[in-house]
Amino acid sequence: MIRLNDIDRYFDSKFQRTFVLKGINLQVEEGEFVSIMGPSGSGKSTLLNIIGLLDAPSAGSLFFYDAPVNELKEKKKVEYHRNFMGFIFQAYHLIEEMTVYENIETPLIYKGVKGKERKAMVADLLDRFNMVAKKDLFPAQLSGGQQQLVGIARAIVGKPRLLLADEPTGNLHSSQGEMIMEVLRELNEQGMTIIQVTHNEKFAHYGSRLVRLEDGLVREDRQLVAAE
Numbered sequence: 001m002i003r004l005n006d007i008d009r010y011f012d013s014k015f016q017r018t019f020v021l022k023g024i025n026l027q028v029e030e031g032e033f034v035s036i037m038g039p040s041g042s043g044k045s046t047l048l049n050i051i052g053l054l055d056a057p058s059a060g061s062l063f064f065y066d067a068p069v070n071e072l073k074e075k076k077k078v079e080y081h082r083n084f085m086g087f088i089f090q091a092y093h094l095i096e097e098m099t100v101y102e103n104i105e106t107p108l109i110y111k112g113v114k115g116k117e118r119k120a121m122v123a124d125l126l127d128r129f130n131m132v133a134k135k136d137l138f139p140a141q142l143s144g145g146q147q148q149l150v151g152i153a154r155a156i157v158g159k160p161r162l163l164l165a166d167e168p169t170g171n172l173h174s175s176q177g178e179m180i181m182e183v184l185r186e187l188n189e190q191g192m193t194i195i196q197v198t199h200n201e202k203f204a205h206y207g208s209r210l211v212r213l214e215d216g217l218v219r220e221d222r223q224l225v226a227a228e
């Protein structure tokens with residue numbers, strides 16, 4: 001589904017070149033649930049942003065289903081964002097002028113989902129995340145954890161084929177975090193491919209594969225067994 005060939009990401013300053021990612025080779029198959037771990041600054045978010053077409057590699061190539069996606073036109077990128085992937089960010093990226101309900105509904109409008117079906121899909125997630133009573137509030141009226149839940153609901157409501165999650169549980173209590181990981185596991189069992197960045201070993205083990213980055217290199221890449 002996704003293939004990275006010799007991906008480098010570096011930044012040049014006057015006197016030196018700083019590598020954030022160095023020669024990353026990674027292949028992710030449809031249906032996998034990959035957890036990316038590694039120390040702060042090791043390049044995890046950068047890697048996720050490159051896969052999500054939000055950042056461009058300095059060298060190397062990226063493929064979705066064997067089609068090169070390195071140098072896509074903006075319009076094609078938007079199509080991938082709309083129809084192929086969902087993104088959970090560390091910062092929630094909610095639209096401040098929209099209510100909780102509208103924030104969750106927006107991706108479905110872009111996707112062309114009809115009104116009735118849209119309502120049912122949003123209602124289902126509000127219910128599942130215990131946010132029904134908050135549906136008419138604006139993001140600024142919610143706690144950090146609640147905003148995170150809305151961000152997650154918005155990312156998964158359209159059932160994207162690929163979900164990219166950067167510390168999805170970062171601002172949540174551990175019980176909320178576990179609830180979210182259960183939701184991700186269920187979505188993965190239904191066929192969604194998931195790549196998450198996490199600092200939490202326990203949550204990493206909801207995945208089926210662990211990739212550990214260090215200094216911009218893949219230091220470890222192994223399958224996880226469910227019982228671990």
Ligand SMILES: Nc1ncnc2c1ncn2[C@@H]1O[C@H](COP(=O)(O)OP(=O)(O)OP(=O)(O)O)[C@@H](O)[C@H]1O
Binds near residue numbers: 011020041046
């Ligand atoms: N525009 C930039 N210019 C220079 N360096 C950058 C730029 N963007 C990112 N970096 C550097 O890239 C490195 C990796 O950042 P990244 O956010 O990918 O790390 P991370 O592993 O996700 O860290 P964390 O766990 O703290 O979120 C950092 O040292 C950061 O300073």
